[in-house]
Amino acid sequence: MRRPKKKRGERKVQTYKAYIKGEFVESSDFLEVNYPATGELVAKVPALTKEDTEEAIESAHIAFKEWKVTPSYKRAEYVSNLLTLMRKEENLAEIGRAITQETGKPFDAAKSEVFYGADLGEYQAQWARRIEGSVVDSDSTNEKILTYKEPLGVVVTIIPWNFPIYVLMRKVVPALIAGNTVVIKPSIKSPVSALKLAELFHEAGFPKGVVNVVTGLDDVVGEALTSSAKVNMVTFTGSTKVGRHIGEKCAANMIRSSLELGGKAPAIVMEDADLELAASAIKGGRLANSGQVCNNTERVYVHSSVKKKFTEMLLEKFQEVKVGDGLETPDIEMGPLISKNDAKRVHSLVEGAVAEGAKILCGGKISEELGDSFYPPTLLDLCHQGMNIVHEEVFGPVLPIVTFDSLDEVIDMANDSQYGLTSNIYTNNYKHVMELTSRLDCGEVYVNRQQGEAYQGYHGGWKQSGIGGDDGKHGFEEFLQIKTVYMKY
Ligand SMILES: NC(=O)c1ccc[n+]([C@@H]2O[C@H](COP(=O)([O-])OP(=O)(O)OC[C@H]3O[C@@H](n4cnc5c(N)ncnc54)[C@H](O)[C@@H]3O)[C@@H](O)[C@H]2O)c1
Numbered sequence: 001m002r003r004p005k006k007k008r009g010e011r012k013v014q015t016y017k018a019y020i021k022g023e024f025v026e027s028s029d030f031l032e033v034n035y036p037a038t039g040e041l042v043a044k045v046p047a048l049t050k051e052d053t054e055e056a057i058e059s060a061h062i063a064f065k066e067w068k069v070t071p072s073y074k075r076a077e078y079v080s081n082l083l084t085l086m087r088k089e090e091n092l093a094e095i096g097r098a099i100t101q102e103t104g105k106p107f108d109a110a111k112s113e114v115f116y117g118a119d120l121g122e123y124q125a126q127w128a129r130r131i132e133g134s135v136v137d138s139d140s141t142n143e144k145i146l147t148y149k150e151p152l153g154v155v156v157t158i159i160p161w162n163f164p165i166y167v168l169m170r171k172v173v174p175a176l177i178a179g180n181t182v183v184i185k186p187s188i189k190s191p192v193s194a195l196k197l198a199e200l201f202h203e204a205g206f207p208k209g210v211v212n213v214v215t216g217l218d219d220v221v222g223e224a225l226t227s228s229a230k231v232n233m234v235t236f237t238g239s240t241k242v243g244r245h246i247g248e249k250c251a252a253n254m255i256r257s258s259l260e261l262g263g264k265a266p267a268i269v270m271e272d273a274d275l276e277l278a279a280s281a282i283k284g285g286r287l288a289n290s291g292q293v294c295n296n297t298e299r300v301y302v303h304s305s306v307k308k309k310f311t312e313m314l315l316e317k318f319q320e321v322k323v324g325d326g327l328e329t330p331d332i333e334m335g336p337l338i339s340k341n342d343a344k345r346v347h348s349l350v351e352g353a354v355a356e357g358a359k360i361l362c363g364g365k366i367s368e369e370l371g372d373s374f375y376p377p378t379l380l381d382l383c384h385q386g387m388n389i390v391h392e393e394v395f396g397p398v399l400p401i402v403t404f405d406s407l408d409e410v411i412d413m414a415n416d417s418q419y420g421l422t423s424n425i426y427t428n429n430y431k432h433v434m435e436l437t438s439r440l441d442c443g444e445v446y447v448n449r450q451q452g453e454a455y456q457g458y459h460g461g462w463k464q465s466g467i468g469g470d471d472g473k474h475g476f477e478e479f480l481q482i483k484t485v486y487m488k489y
């Protein structure tokens with residue numbers, strides 16, 4: 001591990017404005033954003049009021065009238081302007097730096113997030129000119145039945161802190177291309193990158209009110225966004241707890257919601273697996289973003305016949321990981337957790353597992369060398385299905401290893417979870433691939449590879465991992481509603 005060079009107080013603290021009705025607006029109150037690696041203050045962002053939030057909704061509501069009749073190829077031209085700006089080296093670096101400062105993510109990874117956010121945006125923008133209704137045969141002579149696909153109206157997009165730009169682009173671009181206007185609410189832990197992106201939306205020339213970015217407290221701004229009668233859809237990515245609350249509010253308001261929630265992805269290593277491939281992929285799949293990704297491998301099931309060899313290989317890989325301050329050393333593999341409270345939370349889960357019989361093979365305590373928000377890669381042996389660590393989303397770099405003896409046994413254990421987002425399977429046996437891919441209860445299965453969804457796939461969870469989803473054709477269509485027209489002649 002590398003010791004970060006702490007430079008407390010040396011970074012300039014910038015104050016930001018929210019983006020409402022095509023203008024950057026002043027706020028009388030602010031919230032502070034701190035760099036997770038050192039705790040130092042890096043930015044101040046507006047703590048908007050309920051009234052400010054309602055103004056943003058109103059501006060999106062007014063802008064919808066024109067935007068929905070703007071041809072989709074024209075809407076895509078504005079998006080294209082945005083993507084050109086995002087891809088400029090200085091903007092990749094500036095937004096990337098903001099992401100690192102607010103999330104602790106290594107700078108190289110943060111810059112990549114902006115780059116891939118633009119790339120995903122390009123894919124999503126290609127749905128322009130591809131919005132298709134249908135002509136349906138009628139029971140009456142002299143009648144045609146047509147279905148139109150139409151935008152919904154104002155779409156509120158609520159973004160988690162862990163991928164503040166990628167998830168934003170994933171939701172905002174298809175919403176806009178479909179003809180909706182948007183109010184974006186980034187997480188209060190990571191609002192700066194979204195406010196910087198607002199500057200690029202502005203420069204890209206979007207009509208006033210089509211895109212709004214609001215920041216503030218969840219119980220003020222968040223609640224206002226999900227209480228308004230002028231909002232037509234909420235697309236949310238975040239925890240199951242908050243997602244359930246938002247889903248309940250949308251149901252009460254009778255508006256559409258798309259909920260991308262937490263996960264507890266199993267990785268299954270069969271006796272016939274390529275162990276080197278499995279160990280490398282599971283290391284990456286667990287430790288990406290310091291273990292703070294919804295589809296990170298959260299538990300590994302390994303066949304008893306290969307358990308000893310596989311565990312040795314995985315342990316070696318966990319121990320090689322370079323952890324550090326991602327601003328000082330951009331090429332490190334793992335930064336801190338999002339906060340010291342999260343490091344404490346993760347540690348208490350590890351302590352709970354040890355009390356239930358787990359054995360720590362590496363890691364297992366908050367880093368004394370790097371600081372209170374750093375938790376090292378931690379491998380836990382001798383785990384079993386009855387333990388809390390096998391069921392609760394850790395959202396940190398901790399991996400429990402559980403042994404199994406038969407295919408049926410491992411399928412039962414993998415499905416024994418409230419979550420159903422993703423699974424990874426490692427096997428070279430065709431029957432195992434077919435049984436596992438058909439019998440695992442989750443939205444995505446990765447065969448012989450680390451997770452990482454494609455733009456053209458469909459990213460959506462089953463069970464408590466969510467309702468609805470993003471990406472691909474199915475994700476795009478969630479931003480449209482169907483109107484049936486009966487044409488009698
Ligand atoms: N399924 C996915 O695609 C996906 C992707 C990323 C993260 N996640 C999940 O998200 C969680 C981590 O992200 P997080 O800590 O940002 O989640 P979170 O649920 O704490 O917050 C998510 C967003 O909801 C906002 N929010 C909180 N309370 C609100 C309220 N009452 N009204 C309106 N908005 C409110 C937050 O400010 C933030 O913008 C993990 O559980 C992870 O698995 C899921």
Ligand SMILES: O=C[C@H](O)CS(=O)(=O)O
Pocket residue numbers: 162163166167292293294295453459
């Ligand atoms: O945290 C889960 C996200 O879906 C990961 S990503 O934004 O798709 O990379």
